[in-house]
Amino acid sequence: xxxxxxxxxxxxxxxxxxxxxxxxxxxxxxxxxxxxxxxxxxxxxxxxxxxxxxxxxxxxxxxxxxxxxxxxxxxxxxxxxxxxxxxxxxxxxxxxxxxxxxxxxxxxxxxxxxxxxxxxxxxxxxxxxxxxxxxxxxxxxxxxxxxxxxxxxxxxxxxxxxxxxxxxxxxxxxxxxxxxxxxxxxxxxxxxxxxxxxxxxxxxxxxx
Numbered sequence: 001x002x003x004x005x006x007x008x009x010x011x012x013x014x015x016x017x018x019x020x021x022x023x024x025x026x027x028x029x030x031x032x033x034x035x036x037x038x039x040x041x042x043x044x045x046x047x048x049x050x051x052x053x054x055x056x057x058x059x060x061x062x063x064x065x066x067x068x069x070x071x072x073x074x075x076x077x078x079x080x081x082x083x084x085x086x087x088x089x090x091x092x093x094x095x096x097x098x099x100x101x102x103x104x105x106x107x108x109x110x111x112x113x114x115x116x117x118x119x120x121x122x123x124x125x126x127x128x129x130x131x132x133x134x135x136x137x138x139x140x141x142x143x144x145x146x147x148x149x150x151x152x153x154x155x156x157x158x159x160x161x162x163x164x165x166x167x168x169x170x171x172x173x174x175x176x177x178x179x180x181x182x183x184x185x186x187x188x189x190x191x192x193x194x195x196x197x198x199x200x201x202x203x204x205x206x207x208x
Contacts, residue, residue: 005026013124047172047184057080060075098190104130127190131186
């Protein structure tokens with residue numbers, strides 16, 4: 001039976017999010033929703049020396065004026081891209097595959113990033129190349145509350161919502177200090193598992 005899913009584009013998707021994409025027959029990205037703060041649209045979590053670390057992209061947004069996700073601009077008054085890259089270097093420079101993907105990923109932290117949605121789509125494109133994931137992504141043209149022809153996984157954009165899935169432990173850089181941390185950014189899996197990352201995503205037990 002074919003499975004189609006609808007999700008929000010996020011900042012370096014977490015492992016549950018990526019597993020859903022990898023295992024689906026058809027994937028659509030929601031392009032016409034309203035923006036909401038404190039979601040995976042602007043954040044991702046990595047495994048640093050002190051444990052789980054939030055990487056958050058600052059945006060220009062107020063709750064008073066409702067805005068579409070695609071219209072929200074990134075706030076570049078602080079050099080957040082440099083800070084995020086330094087955090088990744090600190091967390092993963094000793095991981096088995098960081099150097100393997102470093103040249104592919106570094107430009108994302110050096111390019112001018114204006115709109116958060118566009119930047120997230122670019123990050124997904126680069127991650128797909130790193131994973132050698134060939135997946136045709138459809139993009140919605142209007143917002144619909146109820147979805148009849150796909151599994152609606154848009155709630156996964158909320159950090160408080162997670163797929164019910166079995167994330168088998170893999171070796172993480174600091175797991176001797178803090179143990180295995182579940183459902184981090186796809187970057188954690190990529191740097192630790194390298195070319196095996198796609199197989200790992202394909203074998204996760206998702207309950208959609």
